Amino acid sequence: MRYLIIGAVAAGTKAASKIRREDGTSEITVLTSDSDISYAGCGLPYYIGDVIKERGELVVRKPEDFKMEQDINVLTGWEALRIDPVAKKVLAKELKTGEEREFIYDRLILATGASPFVPPIEGVNLDNVFTLRRVTDADRIKRQANSGIKNAVIVGGGFIGLEVGENLAKRGVGVTVIEMMDTILPGFDKEIALTVQNYLKEKGIDILTGEAVQAFKGDGRVNEVITSKRTLPCDIAILSIGVRPNTRLAVEAGIELGPTKAIAVNEQMETNIKDIYAVGDCAENVNLITGQRVWYPMGSTANKTGRIAGINLADGEWSFNGVLGTTIVKLFDMTAAKTGLSEADARKNGFDVVTVLVPSEDRAHYIPGYRMITTKLIVDRKNRRVLGGQIVGEGVVDKPIDILATAITFGAKADDLVNLDLAYAPPVSTAMASTIVAGEVAVNKLDGKLKGISPVELHENLDKYYVVDVRIEPEFIISSIPGSVNVPFGMLRKKADELPRDKEIVLVCKIGKRAYMAYRILSQMGFENIRILDGGISSYPFETV
């Protein structure tokens, strides 16, 4: 049996290794046009930031290692030109010599990955306008960072762009992020994205949203970026607008693409052509919640699909039923993560949702070093199933997002979160873990015990509501929602008569606890038109006074 794999980053090398573990004797060949293999693409920003000093720490394995340890032939600098699925052969060219050669296969895996999207903007080909995908890209950017550049412009506020921005900022470079949409972090709901945005601004990164890059200017080398609103000095620009699946080879061979324009595969990762599989960033996924075809090019999924194709190709059996789109990003000390559907996704898909926004400590509050994290849950009102979650904060976020990802995978309802038996000791967690508390608030909302209002909704309709801040006066003085009235919780019963009955009241405190108690008191006093601000003022990412 001859296995041929095109692509040698995460999915390709994973597939090759898995095939070898399943099948000790077959011939396995991997072709890549790249000079580096098996590297951690997601680690590149940290290499630029000098967190990873030497490239050898990032690119650990070489073709010789694959040959020696696993008897896998990895050919670097070989570009696959054409697949002939009938004769079962791939024509490839060695880039250095121009030599062309045919590689015969019995089974073929496409792990052709994705490429950064380069918009057709004036000056995009100037020196020092980069994309970041390969290690060689990172080498070039790192060389610039080492040379003492002053101003970097990041085009696109996605993960890679922000991570590069953070790493350059930590090296003393002035960083401006330009994002065409209203907020950075595509895929995250607005209030979460804005929280990160505000934090990055505090850390000295300029973030310009709702702004488009129109041209790069410079004499050979970029020195200015012109946007729809201004001109910025620029020694280096990083284009991180997104990636597109590399599908040319597949399309020319008659392999079908799916609705996302990535390669369509079944649960075994096989394409429409027998004996040809597709894995990693070039292949489509299925969203576990909606059942729709989606394209989430993630390193975690690439490794998994590579392995699964490896098993199936070597005559094993494994099915991959889909992904939630779980992602996480850490910028300075803040982490933002999401899993499942966002509120916006859920509404777009026709779900009637209840959302909660719940700040909570990540560890016991009497252990110095604890930090707040905010959990957003998106729950289906009809069947109480958790559709998605987003968590943001300077505390531990990866653990609760993985709890949520696991719970959602197994179809948990909000009620199930409340009963979870989670590990607790003061230095590492809280007696009532953040996931549990968020579940409780969701259950209360589903049961009609309280009505909330999201920060986005309040901000957009501020003049419609009578906003009552129930915190104590010194807290109110520090920052409060414009136009809000301070009635400290302790005075609420006495002052309730002064509150209007003809206008909807929104109760505000720091995290939502006191506002909930105030809500219960006012409800019992006969107030019907009341809501509490989800997540309190600590999760309100808009202007305060």
Next chain:
Amino acid sequence: MEERYINAKGLQCPGPIMKLFQEIKTMATGEKVKIEASDFGFSKDVEAWCKKTGNKLLSLEQSDNVITAIVEKA
């Protein structure tokens, strides 16, 4: 005049700022108070509160996850 001291460690919102507020009320102009808190949000709170109330924030430090502020009453 001796500097006053508030241990607000372990307290969460609104604990630390409330303690500071109450202590300052009993102090004379020019008197100083040192407050330690483990609520990480206290750092921003005390800064903003001093700015708005005119009390003087003499120092604000963070070490070993404890925030220490020295405030002089205006």
